[in-house]
Each structure stands twice: as C-alpha cells, then as structure tokens.
Amino acid sequence: MNTQFKQETFRDDYTYTNSAEAIRRFPFPFAEDEYMYSVNIEMHGEGTGAAGSVFEHGIDVDEHYIAECEDRRIVLDEDPDRYTALPHMMDAQWDMVELMMDSLSKDYPEHFQLQKDGDNWHWVNKPLGIDQTFVFGDEATLPMQPFEYISRQVQGDWIILDQRDDDLFADMGMVTSQADWSMAFDAGMSFKEWHGPVPQANEIGIFDRALKYLLHLQYGSPVRRLNWTMTINPRLDTSPENYPFWGPDNASVTPENVGDKVYLRVELQALFRLPRSNAIAFSVRGYLISLNELITYPRWGKRLHRVLKQLHPDLSEYKGLDNYRQTVIDFLAPLDDGADLGLGTHPE
Amino acid sequence: MSILNVKVADVEQVTDVVKHFTLVQENGEPLPHFSGGSHVVVSMNINGRIHRNPYSLMGSTANTDSYHISVRKQENSRGGSVFMHEQVKPGSRLQITYPVNLFAISKMGRRHILIAGGIGITPFMSQIADLNRLGYDYELHYAYRSPENAAFREQLEAMCGNRVHFYVESEGGRLDIPDLLSHQPLGTHVYICGPDPMVKALHINARELGWPENHVHSEEFTAPPIGDEFKVQLKQSGVELVVPGDMSMLEAMEEAGIDAPFLCRGGACGRCEQQVLECDGVIMHNDHYLSDAEKASGNSIMPCVSRAKCSRLVLDF
Amino acid sequence: MERGYWIRSKPLYDSLVWRQFATGHVVVAQGDGGLAVLKLFQQMCPREPIKLLFADDKSASKKYADIIQTLVPEGLQICESEQAALAALKEQLPDCLMGTQFYVAGSEEFIWAVLEVLKEYGVQDNNVAKELCGTLARSVYCVHCKTISKDVHFSIHECDGCRRHLFVRDHFSRRLGAYMGVMVDAEEPGNIPAKEEIYP
Known part of the structure; x- marks a missing residue:
C-alpha cells in the first residue's frame, strides 16, 4: 500500500478532507433502510476483510494517520487525563505494545519496522520519525508508560478492560476522539455502569448477551462491529470535557452549509483478547465523511436519507442529532428517487 | 475458533x-x-x-x-x-x-491463598509463575494422597520457597480449610482446584465465615459423564441426531457436522449454552455454570457435559 | 445528548441488616446515619464482636450520639467529626480479618469516603452494606474543569470551579464518588433552565 499521509486539521480551520480512495473505502454502516441498535458482531483481523478495505488489517492505518496522531498530541497536551491507566494494568500495557507494534510492522512494513532480539526491541515508525530501542517489560527504557507511548502512535481510541468477577472494567484507556463520554470519569467502571446511557438496549438484554460473549472472547480471534453517529465539522475531539467548545456548532447547521458541515461518523469497534493480562482491548476507530463526500455515491445518499427519516426519536436524541437531523433529511431528500437499494453497504 | x-x-x-x-x-x-x-x-x-x-x-x-x-x-x-x-x-x-x-488471579486482591488437591495443582503451576513475577503476596497449600503422588513437589519448593505447604494424607497430613480461612487479612482471595468434595467444602466454609463470593475462586472441569442414549432435534439447523451413551451431546453435534460453540468443554464457562425448547423427560445437568434455579427451570443446557433422560429434546439451534 | 435517560451506574442503597455469616462487624455512621444505627441495633444482635464508629454532624436533623451511647454498650467509639471517624476506621482495618462485615450509613458523600478507605484494604463496595440517610445531596464532578462540588441540592448547579451551569446526570463514578455534571447551555449559550431542588 502506498499511502500519502495528509497534512490536515481536525480543529480550528478544519482542513480535513477524504481523497476519492478514502471515500470509496469508507465503512458505510447501513445495509438496510431501517436502523436498529444491535450488537452485530463479526470476526476481525487477518483474512476477514477485502484487500484495501478498512477491515483488511487488525489495525487500519490510512491517509489521516499523521494528522490524527498530531490531534491526539494536542489533546493530551491540554488534558493529560485523557490517558488513564490504573496500577494493576501493567501487564496489559505491555500486551498493547506487542499487539500494536506486531500488527503495524507486519501489515505496513514500508512504514513501521520492529526487530526483536529476545526482550531487546527496536521500533521504527517512519511517518512519525520515531526510532526507539527498549527492553520489553522494562518501563524505564521508554520515555513514558508503555501503553501511552504506543497508543500515541495509532489512530482511534483504545479502552482496555480488565476481566474479573464475570465482568469487564474500563481500567485503562487512551481516549482523545470520543463521541461524548469521558475516560477520566468512567475509569474503573464495570461494563454495565459504562454502557448505562444507551437507550432501549438495556431493556432488551443486549448488554447481558454482549457481556457474556465478550467474557469468552478468545486470544487469536478478535471481533468487530460498527457503530455510528453524526458530528458537526470534522472534529475528532467531541468529548464532554470540551463540549463547551464544540457544542455551539450543533446549532450552526443551515440548509446552505449542511453538505460541508455535517459529517457521518462511523466507529469501527474491534475487540482483542490480550494474552498476558487476560484483559480485552476495545478499539474505537472513528471515520469521518462529509455529506457532500458521501453523496458522491448516490446509493449511500439515498440510504442515509431513509435511515435518518425512520430513526427512533430516542436514538436521535441519544446521538445528539435533534438540532440538525431535519436539515440533513431535507438536504438528502431530493437525491432519493425511492428506488429499491437492496441489502448491503457497498457504494455502487 | x-x-x-x-x-x-x-x-x-x-x-x-x-x-x-x-x-x-x-x-x-x-x-x-x-x-x-x-x-x-x-x-x-x-x-x-x-x-x-x-x-x-x-x-x-x-x-x-x-x-x-x-x-x-x-x-x-x-x-x-x-x-x-x-x-x-x-x-x-x-x-x-x-x-x-477461566481461573485468573484477581488483580485487586491484596493476598492470594491457593489450595490444590492432587492433580488440581496444574493450573497453579502457571499462576505461581505470574504471582512471583508480579511480586504478589501468596501461599500455596497442596494436599495429596501419598508420597508417591507428590507430583511437582521439588519444582514447587524451588518456585515458592517457604510459601508452599504440603499435606500428605497417608502420613496423617490434613489441610484444615476453616482454620486457614479464619485468620486471613482483609483483601485476601482464595483459589481452589481439586476433587469436587474439596471444592464444595471450601465454598461452604468460606460462606459460613462471611467471605464475599467474589473472593472465592474455583476451577473444576467435569469430564462428560456416560449415560443413556437420547435423541436431539436442532430446530434452526433442521437436524436430528442421536447422542450415544458414551458420547457427550456436544461431541454428537460435532460428529454430525454442526459447528457448535464451545470453550472449556468441562461445564465451567457457559460458552456452549443452548436454549431448550422442548424436553419430554429430565435434563441431567452436570455443569458448574448454571445456577440451581436455572437448572430447575430447564430452559438451557450445557451440551459439553449435560445430558437428558428423555425420548425427545429440542434445542433452539 | 445529556438529558433524560436512566443510567445504570447510579448506586443502590438499602436498609442496614446484620449479616448472618461473619467473623466480626464494623459499623461506620455519620449524622442522620444515626437513625440507621438505631434501627440496626433494634434487630437481634449477632454473636460476633461489633465495632461501631459514629460521628454527629452539625447539619443533620438530629443529634444521635447520646441515645446511641445508651443503646450500644460495647465497641462504641464516638468520633468528633467525619474525618475522625474515617481515621478511626483506618486504625481498625489492619486488624480486621476476612469475614468482617462492613456497614455504612450517612450522606452519600460520607458513604463513598468510607468506601474509599475500605478499598485500600481490598474491600469492594459491592460487598459493603450501605444506607443513605438524611440528605440526598450529591457530589458533582464537573467534566469540564474536574472540580467536585460537594453538597449539591439543585440541578442546575453552578460549578464551584469554573462557574459553568451544570446539568447533573444520573451517571455515577464509584472511583470519584460523584455524579457527572455537564454544561447545560453549551449548544445555546445563556439558555439555562431554572434550577430546581431535586436532591433535598
């Protein structure tokens, strides 16, 4: 893969855009005209996704890599608590170093290289200009905690769940691009405490089943699902911490600017069992696409129109769409001829 | 998998x-x-x-x-x-x-008491490696029948030093579990792997001493018991099969080419749980996963170890 | 995004009842928690040793220390303040054995202060009996400036730290002992709902 990494911003002047290739591989989440909250889990990792798709590798690296790592650095400079690790998670920290370095160097050897001589590791990250030798298992040989070190070099948020008492606890995380939840506040919470806010889902037992499934997740067999929301401007840091800064944008959508300003935000959520710690890594990788980019594939434009029109009001409120959902529907309506789209998320 | x-x-x-x-x-x-x-x-x-x-x-x-x-x-x-x-x-x-x-050390524990009976020592061999590496406070209590059954004793002495205690039944050695449990400081977790009566006794002792349930950990794999032959209908798969007396239901499903889920195959983890739609006899629950109430309700079964005494069992699979 | 939903992280409190199986009992109470203590000691007392740490609170509706003293002959320690009760508890814990049952009663803030002390000794909050007494006031964590405002009775609450107007979610962090507060007028600055006393 010959990725050209882009220089772009996710704040202030918002210069983020998708290339034609990035639009084509966008993980459009709607296979049907009606959206229902569901767990919809499938296998993830090697051999589970088409070449070139965002599912091809365990950890996807795309044209936004350098810019997203830079945005993470800015967030952490302002608020170091976006990275949290409770003390009993040190084994999991090293598990993450291994998972991330192994998969990046294996899947993108032109950008990342890893040499292991026993516990003496040599890591090269060309896009970010990093060349580091260290001793695996020895914190003192890295410039910061192992998980903070490596999670600054991947896209997406990562939450590491400790497994005990038949439950999962959010005891570690690197969370700088979240859709309205706070790692600093949620640290240490159990699976249900942490998922509490999702409407309807609790009542129909979705989380009981999902938890049971995850408790049995096996090393070597990662899984994934897609989730989605919408965001105003290509902003990664839609955290509750910074809600005072991005909240006003929700009221700024007009029929004139809707195509450029409103983004579909799709989260590729993947779960990996970690070997030494028996913890689970939960990655939430956000992909942003503006409505104008999305409708370059009319099939997607029509589908999104139907999904938003039929969306349950509780979900609309939960996802924070109420201020602008109608404006988006009105924008998409003229593009929807009502043709039967069939099943599937493909663009054409 | x-x-x-x-x-x-x-x-x-x-x-x-x-x-x-x-x-x-x-x-x-x-x-x-x-x-x-x-x-x-x-x-x-x-x-x-x-x-x-x-x-x-x-x-x-x-x-x-x-x-x-x-x-x-x-x-x-x-x-x-x-x-x-x-x-x-x-x-x-x-x-x-x-x-x-399915038998991990609780990382929130401040002290860890490991109790092994006979071959139940095996999971502790790797746990001790972790406990030593992490510098956690622990004790191992290992009971076995006779000196000839002292599997891994020397290795354990080398790994655990004075943290290990041996109890040799034939020499009159006896592990007094209630006594052991009654003088442990706050934050202690206990782990047991051994014969069924020993595991059950520990759970009862711990409860009667007021130990919270989530401080008591056990691992017990049951071998699938032998039983009577019975018929199973898998509704969604549209398959009917016979479970011979010397085969588990899970094995019979696999033999019939059904890709059924499983993890531990010993009735401990719950991964293979199947919903029972119909049963014209009795389900013989042999697992450690379902609660007594769930077993009594007869709505699910663990096909890795449990069987049925009936002419017809229908699963939602 | 921030309104309305019932969130499962809100803790549940119950009435104190002696636990049947134990090697000992430690009761820690403050202020109106005195009432829970009185009710507890009206039940048939367990045989195992009991330790009771109690502190009156100025803002509580009533003083309970005197009446508790007449009712609890042994193991009672009256403390000058909440802080003194927490310190007395810390002194007890190294000698406590597994099987010791813990009971806490008082304001929510006090309950979680006690649980924080117990956590250091490996006692998990879900294994402790908790009764919420007297005030329903909440501790509110401002997600924007991280200040925890204590003794909050009103939603909307003006943050003690950054003065933003916070809507108080029913989302509770056991680690912080506080509910999440989120700026209520972020999308439309100045559009602030009237404040209501919902945690009297």
Missing part, C-alpha cells in the same frame, strides 16, 4: 498415574503468550472419533517456546486420558485451542 498444530516434544512420567507432556508448535514458532491459570483444549482422534479434553497450562508464562500440560490417567473415563497416556509419544501430533483463562 483458532487452532494450533503442535507436536509432542517430550513425555515424562511424573508419578504412577501422571504424565507431563511438552508441546511445541509444528511450524517451529513460539506458542502464544498466556496468563497464569489458562487452559487449552486438546483434540485427540481416538479410533476415528474426536475427543476434546481441557488441560491447564503449567509452565512459566514468560517462556512460550513450549507448552506444558499434565494428564492424570482416569481408568474409568471415556478414554481421553488413557489415550494421552498410552498412545501419545514424543513426535505425536495434536491440535490444541488457543489458551483460555
């Missing part, structure tokens, strides 16, 4: 009835890392029928050039352990699952 192809590198007779197997990956690569207390499920082809038995991983979690399992020969079993003892030799090829941990 990801599978590892392994080759037996070494077989060692540990006691009269226990053999220790060293497994390496066929392709020569190191095996996956694992956490203390993990097990793998070993597949064996016995006269054309696939048996799958869970065995704890024993070695150091830091060195994964090889895996180590130990098997006690169970004379009255359906043949898995006998096969391991009599047929598996250095050079034999086996398939194992990736490691699964």
Whole structure:
C-alpha cells in the first residue's frame, strides 16, 4: 500500500478532507433502510476483510494517520487525563505494545519496522520519525508508560478492560476522539455502569448477551462491529470535557452549509483478547465523511436519507442529532428517487 | 475458533498415574503468550472419533517456546486420558485451542491463598509463575494422597520457597480449610482446584465465615459423564441426531457436522449454552455454570457435559 | 445528548441488616446515619464482636450520639467529626480479618469516603452494606474543569470551579464518588433552565 499521509486539521480551520480512495473505502454502516441498535458482531483481523478495505488489517492505518496522531498530541497536551491507566494494568500495557507494534510492522512494513532480539526491541515508525530501542517489560527504557507511548502512535481510541468477577472494567484507556463520554470519569467502571446511557438496549438484554460473549472472547480471534453517529465539522475531539467548545456548532447547521458541515461518523469497534493480562482491548476507530463526500455515491445518499427519516426519536436524541437531523433529511431528500437499494453497504 | 498444530516434544512420567507432556508448535514458532491459570483444549482422534479434553497450562508464562500440560490417567473415563497416556509419544501430533483463562488471579486482591488437591495443582503451576513475577503476596497449600503422588513437589519448593505447604494424607497430613480461612487479612482471595468434595467444602466454609463470593475462586472441569442414549432435534439447523451413551451431546453435534460453540468443554464457562425448547423427560445437568434455579427451570443446557433422560429434546439451534 | 435517560451506574442503597455469616462487624455512621444505627441495633444482635464508629454532624436533623451511647454498650467509639471517624476506621482495618462485615450509613458523600478507605484494604463496595440517610445531596464532578462540588441540592448547579451551569446526570463514578455534571447551555449559550431542588 502506498499511502500519502495528509497534512490536515481536525480543529480550528478544519482542513480535513477524504481523497476519492478514502471515500470509496469508507465503512458505510447501513445495509438496510431501517436502523436498529444491535450488537452485530463479526470476526476481525487477518483474512476477514477485502484487500484495501478498512477491515483488511487488525489495525487500519490510512491517509489521516499523521494528522490524527498530531490531534491526539494536542489533546493530551491540554488534558493529560485523557490517558488513564490504573496500577494493576501493567501487564496489559505491555500486551498493547506487542499487539500494536506486531500488527503495524507486519501489515505496513514500508512504514513501521520492529526487530526483536529476545526482550531487546527496536521500533521504527517512519511517518512519525520515531526510532526507539527498549527492553520489553522494562518501563524505564521508554520515555513514558508503555501503553501511552504506543497508543500515541495509532489512530482511534483504545479502552482496555480488565476481566474479573464475570465482568469487564474500563481500567485503562487512551481516549482523545470520543463521541461524548469521558475516560477520566468512567475509569474503573464495570461494563454495565459504562454502557448505562444507551437507550432501549438495556431493556432488551443486549448488554447481558454482549457481556457474556465478550467474557469468552478468545486470544487469536478478535471481533468487530460498527457503530455510528453524526458530528458537526470534522472534529475528532467531541468529548464532554470540551463540549463547551464544540457544542455551539450543533446549532450552526443551515440548509446552505449542511453538505460541508455535517459529517457521518462511523466507529469501527474491534475487540482483542490480550494474552498476558487476560484483559480485552476495545478499539474505537472513528471515520469521518462529509455529506457532500458521501453523496458522491448516490446509493449511500439515498440510504442515509431513509435511515435518518425512520430513526427512533430516542436514538436521535441519544446521538445528539435533534438540532440538525431535519436539515440533513431535507438536504438528502431530493437525491432519493425511492428506488429499491437492496441489502448491503457497498457504494455502487 | 483458532487452532494450533503442535507436536509432542517430550513425555515424562511424573508419578504412577501422571504424565507431563511438552508441546511445541509444528511450524517451529513460539506458542502464544498466556496468563497464569489458562487452559487449552486438546483434540485427540481416538479410533476415528474426536475427543476434546481441557488441560491447564503449567509452565512459566514468560517462556512460550513450549507448552506444558499434565494428564492424570482416569481408568474409568471415556478414554481421553488413557489415550494421552498410552498412545501419545514424543513426535505425536495434536491440535490444541488457543489458551483460555477461566481461573485468573484477581488483580485487586491484596493476598492470594491457593489450595490444590492432587492433580488440581496444574493450573497453579502457571499462576505461581505470574504471582512471583508480579511480586504478589501468596501461599500455596497442596494436599495429596501419598508420597508417591507428590507430583511437582521439588519444582514447587524451588518456585515458592517457604510459601508452599504440603499435606500428605497417608502420613496423617490434613489441610484444615476453616482454620486457614479464619485468620486471613482483609483483601485476601482464595483459589481452589481439586476433587469436587474439596471444592464444595471450601465454598461452604468460606460462606459460613462471611467471605464475599467474589473472593472465592474455583476451577473444576467435569469430564462428560456416560449415560443413556437420547435423541436431539436442532430446530434452526433442521437436524436430528442421536447422542450415544458414551458420547457427550456436544461431541454428537460435532460428529454430525454442526459447528457448535464451545470453550472449556468441562461445564465451567457457559460458552456452549443452548436454549431448550422442548424436553419430554429430565435434563441431567452436570455443569458448574448454571445456577440451581436455572437448572430447575430447564430452559438451557450445557451440551459439553449435560445430558437428558428423555425420548425427545429440542434445542433452539 | 445529556438529558433524560436512566443510567445504570447510579448506586443502590438499602436498609442496614446484620449479616448472618461473619467473623466480626464494623459499623461506620455519620449524622442522620444515626437513625440507621438505631434501627440496626433494634434487630437481634449477632454473636460476633461489633465495632461501631459514629460521628454527629452539625447539619443533620438530629443529634444521635447520646441515645446511641445508651443503646450500644460495647465497641462504641464516638468520633468528633467525619474525618475522625474515617481515621478511626483506618486504625481498625489492619486488624480486621476476612469475614468482617462492613456497614455504612450517612450522606452519600460520607458513604463513598468510607468506601474509599475500605478499598485500600481490598474491600469492594459491592460487598459493603450501605444506607443513605438524611440528605440526598450529591457530589458533582464537573467534566469540564474536574472540580467536585460537594453538597449539591439543585440541578442546575453552578460549578464551584469554573462557574459553568451544570446539568447533573444520573451517571455515577464509584472511583470519584460523584455524579457527572455537564454544561447545560453549551449548544445555546445563556439558555439555562431554572434550577430546581431535586436532591433535598
């Protein structure tokens, strides 16, 4: 893969855009005209996704890599608590170093290289200009905690769940691009405490089943699902911490600017069992696409129109769409001829 | 489910009835890392029928050039352990699952009491490696029948120093569990692996001393018991099959080409749970997963160890 | 995004009842928690040793120390303040054995202060009996400036730290002992709902 990494911003002047290739591989989440909250889990990792798709590798690296790592650095400079690790998670920290370095160097050897001589590791990250030798298992040989070190070099948020008492606890995380939840506040919470806010889902037992499934997740067999929301401007840091800064944008959508300003935000959520710690890594990788980019594939434009029109009001409120959902529907309506789209998320 | 192809590198007779197997990956690569207390499920082809038995991983979690399992020969079993003892030799090829941990050390504990009865010592061999590495406070109490059954004693003395205590039944040694539990400081967790009556007794003792349930951990794999033949109908798959007396329902499903979920195959984890739609007799629950109330309701069954005494059982699968 | 939903992280409190199986009992109470203590000691007392740490609170509706003294002959320690009760508890814990049952009663803030002390000794909050007494006031964590405002009775609450107007979610962090507060007028600055006393 010959990725050209882009220089772009996710704040202030918002210069983020998708290339034609990035639009084509966008993980459009709607296979049907009606959206229902569901767990919809499938296998993830090697051999589970088409070449070139965002599912091809365990950890996807795309044209936004350098810019997203830079945005993470800015967030952490302002608020170091976006990275949290409770003390009993040190084994999991090293598990993450291994998972991330192994998969990046294996899947993108032109950008990342890893040499292991026993516990003496040599890591090269060309896009970010990093060349580091260290001793695996020895914190003192890295410039910061192992998980903070490596999670600054991947896209997406990562939450590491400790497994005990038949439950999962959010005891570690690197969370700088979240859709309205706070790692600093949620640290240490159990699976249900942490998922509490999702409407309807609790009542129909979705989380009981999902938890049971995850408790049995096996090393070597990662899984994934897609989730989605919408965001105003290509902003990664839609955290509750910074809600005072991005909240006003929700009221700024007009029929004139809707195509450029409103983004579909799709989260590729993947779960990996970690070997030494028996913890689970939960990655939430956000992909942003503006409505104008999305409708370059009319099939997607029509589908999104139907999904938003039929969306349950509780979900609309939960996802924070109420201020602008109608404006988006009105924008998409003229593009929807009502043709039967069939099943599937493909663009054409 | 990801599978590892392994080759037996070494077989060692540990006691009269226990053999220790060293497994390496066929392709020569190191095996996956694992956490203390993990097990793998070993597949064996016995006269054309696939048996799958869970065995704890024993070695150091830091060195994964090889895996180590130990098997006690169970004379009255359906043949898995006998096969391991009599047929598996250095050079034999086996398939194992990736490691699964249903018996992990609670990282929130301030002190850890490990209690092993007989072959129940095996999961602690890897847990101790982790406890030593992490510098946690622990004690191991290991009870066995006679000096000839003292599997791994020397190794344990070397690993644990004065943290290990041995109780040899034939020499009058007796582990007084209530006494052990009654003077532990706050934040202590207890872990037990051993014969069923010993595990049950510990749970009762701990409860009566006011220990919270989540401070008491046990691992118990049940071998699928032998029983009567019965018929099963899988509604969604549209398949009907017969479960012979010497085969588990899960094995019968697999034999019929059904890709049914499983993890531990010993009634401990709950992964293979199936919903029962109909049963015109009695379900014989043999698992440690369902609560008594769930067992009584008869709405689910663990096909890895449980059976039915009926003419017709319908599952929603 | 921030309104309305019932969130499962809100803790549940119950009435104190002696636990049947124990090696000992430690009761810690403050202020109106005195009432829970009185009710507890009206039940048949267990045989195992009991330790009771109690502190009156100025803002509580009533003083309970005197009446508790007449009712609890042994193992009672009256403390000068909440802080003194927490310190007395810390002194007890190294000698406590597994099987010791813990009971806490008082304001929510006090309950979680006690649980924080117990956590250091490996006692998990879900294994402790908790009764919420007297005030329903909440501790509110401002997600924007991280200040925890204590003794909050009103939603909307003006943050003690950054003065933003916070809507108080029913989302509770056991680690912080506080509910999440989120700026209520972020989308439309100045559009602030009237404040209501919902945690009297």
